[in-house]
Amino acid sequence: MTARRLLRPHVLAGSVAALALCAMPAQSQQATIQPAATEAAMGFSIAAQPLSSAIVKFAAQSGINLVANGALPASVKVSAVQGRYTPQQALSLMLKDTGYAYRRNGERLYTLAAQGGVADAADVEGVTLDTILVEGNGRDGSVSGLVSDLDSVYQTSAAVTTMDAQTLRDRHAGNIDNALRSSAGTFTRKAMSGAGVAVNIRGMEGYGRVNMMIDGARQNIRVMGHGVSGGSTFVDSDLLAGLDMGRGSLGGVAGVGALGGAANFRTIGTDDVILPGNSYGAMSTVKYGNNAYDWSAMAAAGMRVQNIGVMGAFSRRDSGAPMSGVDDNGKRLLNPNMAEDLKSGLAKLELGDGEDHKLLLGGVWYDNISTIRSEPQDYRNQTYTARYDYSPGSDLIDLTVNAFYNDARVRFIEGNYKGQFNRDKGMGVDVTNRSQFALGDDIGVKLTYGGAYYYDDVTTGQAWGTGGPGDGTIGLGSLFTDATFSYGMFDLTAGFHYDSFRLKGDVVKDVSGQLVYESVDRSDSSFNPRMTLAMTPIEGVQLYTTYAKTFRPPTVTETFFPGAHSATPSPTSPNPDLLPETSKGWEFGVNVLEKGLLLEGDALRLKASYFDNDVENYITSGPYSMANMPMLKFVNIPGSTRIRGFELEAGYDTGFFFTGLEYSKTSTDLPYGMWSGDYGVGAVNGLPDYALSVSAGFRVLEEKLTIGGVVRKVGKTKAVKPPFGPDLIDVDGYMLGDAFATYKYSENATFFVNIENITNTAYKPAHYMDTRKLGRGRTVIGGMTLRF
Structure with a gap:
């Protein structure tokens, strides 16, 4: 079996990074590294469940990256973790009586393996694994309540899309209309003038049907006659850090008074x-x-x-x-x-x-x-x-x-x-x-x-x-x-x-x-x-x-x-x-x-x-x-x-x-x-x-x-x-x-x-x-x- 197959990671939520896996000693303990005195406790809410799904919850709540040595059996269940703990304390409680242990290999990287069944260091030397960096506080960065992180789009149970400034510049030369028209479920109504952009989502547009915002501030001006009367957003694409879109029903502030x-x-x-x-x-x-x-x-x-x-x-x-x-x-x-x-x-x-x-x-x-x-x-x-x-x-x-x-x-x-x-x-x-x-x-x-x-x-x-x-x-x-x-x-x-x-x-x-x-x-x-x-x-x-x-x-x-x-x-x-x-x-x-x-x-x-x-x-x-x-x-x-x-x-x-x-x-x-x-x-x-x-x-x-x-x-x-x-x-x-x-x-x-x-x-x-x-x-x- 190749080292790649042996160490296929279970990864969890956020943006991609490539990190090298450090070897784990053969007799790893439940918590081999004590938390630093300055490390802060944080809130955890992880129900008793299979280990394979629990580590996803842990990563999303802690911002810690986990890589697993081998497949995680569905029969292995973790203990519930509720309350405020350091990440090490929470992971130790979660793994109690599972037969699995962890080692801290970096500030935000832990490796996970069955006790007594860990690969020797020589087996993994030079192997690069894909891990994921996760924001631990649960907040979105978009102000509006929409996701502004690429991988989060594909972990959100709603029709959301995001585009960063680099993609807008490189692939669309800063043309917001072209960028939106190249995204699933979104289109624009092009006005006679060059100014402004009018977003169409699933056929819904104008008069607040789509909640258009700049940094979370709603844009509600209507120009009647020869313009986009239902409303346009006036913003310079060269000043944008990104575009975030949500289609259909949305929670929180993004969905207030918005139809589509x-x-x-x-x-x-x-x-x-x-x-x-x-x-x-x-x-x-x-x-x-x-x-x-x-x-x-x-x-x-x-x-x-x-x-x-x-x-x-x-x-x-x-x-x-x-x-x-x-x-x-x-x-x-x-x-x-x-x-x-x-x-x-x-x-x-x-x-x-x-x-x-x-x-x-x-x-x-x-x-x-x-x-x-x-x-x-x-x-x-x-x-x-x-x-x-x-x-x-x-x-x-x-x-x-x-x-x-x-x-x-x-x-x-x-x-x-x-x-x-x-x-x-x-x-x-x-x-x-x-x-x-x-x-x-x-x-x-x-x-x-x-x-x-x-x-x-x-x-x-x-x-x-x-x-x-x-x-x-x-x-x-x-x-x-x-x-x-x-x-x-x-x-x-x-x-x-x-x-x-x-x-x-x-x-x-x-x-x-x-x-x-x-x-x-x-x-x-x-x-x-x-x-x-x-x-x-x-x-x-x-x-x-x-x-x-x-x-x-x-x-x-x-x-x-x-x-x-x-x-x-x-x-x-x-x-x-x-x-x-x-x-x-x-x-x-x-x-x-x-x-x-x-x-x-x-x-x-x-x-x-x-x-x-x-x-x-x-x-x-x-x-x-x-x-x-x-x-x-x-x-x-x-x-x-x-x-x-x-x-x-x-x-x-x-x-x-x-x-x-x-x-x-x-x-x-x-x-x-x-x-x-x-x-x-x-x-x-x-x-x-x-x-x-x-x-x-x-x-x-x-x-x-x-x-x-x-x-x-x-x-x-x-x-x-x-x-x-x-x-x-x-x-x-x-x-x-x-x-x-x-x-x-x-x-x-x-x-x-x-x-x-x-x-x-x-x-x-x-x-x-x-x-x-x-x-x-x-x-x-x-x-x-x-x-x-």
């Missing part, structure tokens, strides 16, 4: 700027591209003194109007609406060491000028956040408090509508605590619970009834909890959101030929349960099923929209009687995370899910006529509207070679809103038949040089026939090829190049509002990142 999912845009912080081991540092990324991409540059600097960290960054991009690919007639078209003049920046302040108290303050600024139908608009977004963590070392207290203020404004700066604007001033606070304890010796319990309140004040700067969305305010409050009961290979999670909203504003009524203002003040609430049963029959494979209800209140825009175009007032089109949307349905999923499957150091990751939901009281724009002029109002669609689909994301990585696949197919009966095409009023819901992304590549020169490519295949779709609908037109599918290369010269310098649309294909992007414009033609973008 959430997307959080994480910006860079102090740890992204300062190299490990340093107290100060700087980082700069410079890019240049053809086809009117031109120059972009980002510079950041930071320092950390004792328990205080501070950093700042500034980014600048001035891109022109790109050309499309070559059509069948050999022509290329110009897309002036995609030009941008972007300035952005951020600042972060950290106080505390994170062991007990930690406070993080941040500000993100965005200012962009782009064009819709030859009329320039200024897009401004200011996001201010505060996060406080308190973890006193108690099993019952692990507290996080988030607060934010977000001021977003879109304003015409030239043209017929010069000076008109839409503005949303949003603020919110949410509180989440995590506790753990045991029910007897067999059942471990983890609780996540808290509350949230969010408030938006919407103004348009226009007289009532002159074409913009109406003014008003909305407050949304929520109480939420999730309780996970763990017994052996099973995890049962039961939770709920209790959401309540209050909507206020003015409408106008025609009383005896006079327009009379009338105040609207209405509220409603909903109890939204959720239950998930997960099973891990073998290590690395998890099956789960979820039943859930979600809820979305009508927005200020939908309720108070005057239904007019230009300066034609309408006294009847607001709809203060709109009902909230709800969705009920099932999801079935499987996660696979296997290390060392075929080769030394390889990794297989797979996540697949099928979902089937019924949406009730779906809100869309509906037509009516006044004085022979087509007018609009937002209405509820009677009955249920079905959404169902399948998603798959898989990847295999050997270190030298890597490949990945993302596939989505969503079927929806959601209606097309009137004037939802070029006019951008209602939701389009025109997802392609399917979306497929296949990537592959290799690493050489000690993995310093990475070369790869991506093929994106998008199926046919439909769009609203110009100018008003309701008839639809077919939009052809397309296939695009991209290539990328990265060379990491040192930890201080990385060079990269990305080629989008290699074949220079002319295509009409799916879910693009402007039916007369084509996508970007072949574009080469190269650059470098320097760190000091």
Whole structure:
């Protein structure tokens, strides 16, 4: 038997590292190394269960990496461990009377083997094993309640996805739309202008159906007419540390008032700027591209003194109007609406060491000028956040408090509508605590619970009834909890959101030929349960099923929209009687995370899910006529509207070679809103038949040089026939090829190049509002990142 087979590790949760296994003496004891005097105790909640599943729980709760010598028999049971212990004490209690012992081989590496049956040191010399580093405190790093760690995606019983800044830069040249469209279950609605991104999850988009956030701060601005009226997020991709997405029903703050999912845009912080081991540092990324991409540059600097960290960054991009690919007639078209003049920046302040108290303050600024139908608009977004963590070392207290203020404004700066604007001033606070304890010796319990309140004040700067969305305010409050009961290979999670909203504003009524203002003040609430049963029959494979209800209140825009175009007032089109949307349905999923499957150091990751939901009281724009002029109002669609689909994301990585696949197919009966095409009023819901992304590549020169490519295949779709609908037109599918290369010269310098649309294909992007414009033609973008 080879040493590799003899020492195949049982690995447990987090990101990959390669560590050498040190030999274990033949007569190892239950605790051969005493804990250091300074080593802190931590909370453990591990039920009596088979050893093979218990070590997974231990690693997840302690952050310790375990490798096992040989297979672990299913008949070996561990003792329950409940309470506060050092990792060594907890492991000793857990292994009591099992016939297994451990040895500490490093600060965060233990080896495990049957007493008396341990391999001799000569048998394992030079053998490298794959282990996993696990965060021990149970917190996610994403602020929003979504996972922000690659391996955690494949150990979470929910449809979640994450993408780091390196992947966004290397494979997608910082293009957020391309990145989201290449991820399973997510898509975007592309506006006429180059500014902003509108996330679509499983066919759901706009008006808060997807909770879009920047560092946990909700983005709720709506721009009515020729823009993405349901809402866009305005953020500079060069300032991002990552994107985290959750599809379907979500627990905690991410799921408050969201019908179809959430997307959080994480910006860079102090740890992204300062190299490990340093107290100060700087980082700069410079890019240049053809086809009117031109120059972009980002510079950041930071320092950390004792328990205080501070950093700042500034980014600048001035891109022109790109050309499309070559059509069948050999022509290329110009897309002036995609030009941008972007300035952005951020600042972060950290106080505390994170062991007990930690406070993080941040500000993100965005200012962009782009064009819709030859009329320039200024897009401004200011996001201010505060996060406080308190973890006193108690099993019952692990507290996080988030607060934010977000001021977003879109304003015409030239043209017929010069000076008109839409503005949303949003603020919110949410509180989440995590506790753990045991029910007897067999059942471990983890609780996540808290509350949230969010408030938006919407103004348009226009007289009532002159074409913009109406003014008003909305407050949304929520109480939420999730309780996970763990017994052996099973995890049962039961939770709920209790959401309540209050909507206020003015409408106008025609009383005896006079327009009379009338105040609207209405509220409603909903109890939204959720239950998930997960099973891990073998290590690395998890099956789960979820039943859930979600809820979305009508927005200020939908309720108070005057239904007019230009300066034609309408006294009847607001709809203060709109009902909230709800969705009920099932999801079935499987996660696979296997290390060392075929080769030394390889990794297989797979996540697949099928979902089937019924949406009730779906809100869309509906037509009516006044004085022979087509007018609009937002209405509820009677009955249920079905959404169902399948998603798959898989990847295999050997270190030298890597490949990945993302596939989505969503079927929806959601209606097309009137004037939802070029006019951008209602939701389009025109997802392609399917979306497929296949990537592959290799690493050489000690993995310093990475070369790869991506093929994106998008199926046919439909769009609203110009100018008003309701008839639809077919939009052809397309296939695009991209290539990328990265060379990491040192930890201080990385060079990269990305080629989008290699074949220079002319295509009409799916879910693009402007039916007369084509996508970007072949574009080469190269650059470098320097760190000091």
